[in-house]
Amino acid sequence: MSNQITLTTTGPDATRALGARLAGLLRAGDLVMLSGGLGAGKTTLAQGVGEALGVRGRVTSPTFVIARVHPALGGGPDLVHVDAYRLSSLEEVDALDLDSSMEECVTLVEWGQDKVExxxxxxLEVLVSRPHGGLGPGDGSPVTDLAGADDGRRTMTVRAVGPRWQGVDLTVLTG
Known part of the structure; x- marks a missing residue:
């Protein structure tokens, strides 16, 4: 069993479905760190996690509130969804007091690289990548509108770090 797997999704619905499969591996105390460029699909993946965990409220980007708690509607853990994009120091992350709720929740942090490790x-570290460049889907011909180069595909690299994830089979994420 590998501690890393790379998957490709074909659009927002498939990205949410991957998030749902990811949620099946999660339990209270887990930290998930989502990285990737603007518009890569981090929040879309988080929506799938939140839906599968059965939490209250629509999972949206918490950019302006920084952190949002989504209470569990059933017997599962709450989801703490954090957007660390505007945080510039470890002190600002510490001020969120995320460690006080870590044991009872799944904590999912967008833009957390080098901030929440x-x-x-x-x-779990998830790198979400989207197509870049000026070549369109299909025949690969040059495009002037880069939005035309984004056909919805996303590449997700999921890396498991630490003793909690030893022996956990990440291939279940392939669906």
């Missing part, structure tokens, strides 16, 4: 000895 110290919250837990184990974590």
């Amino acid at each position: 110290g919250l837990a000895a184990s974590r």
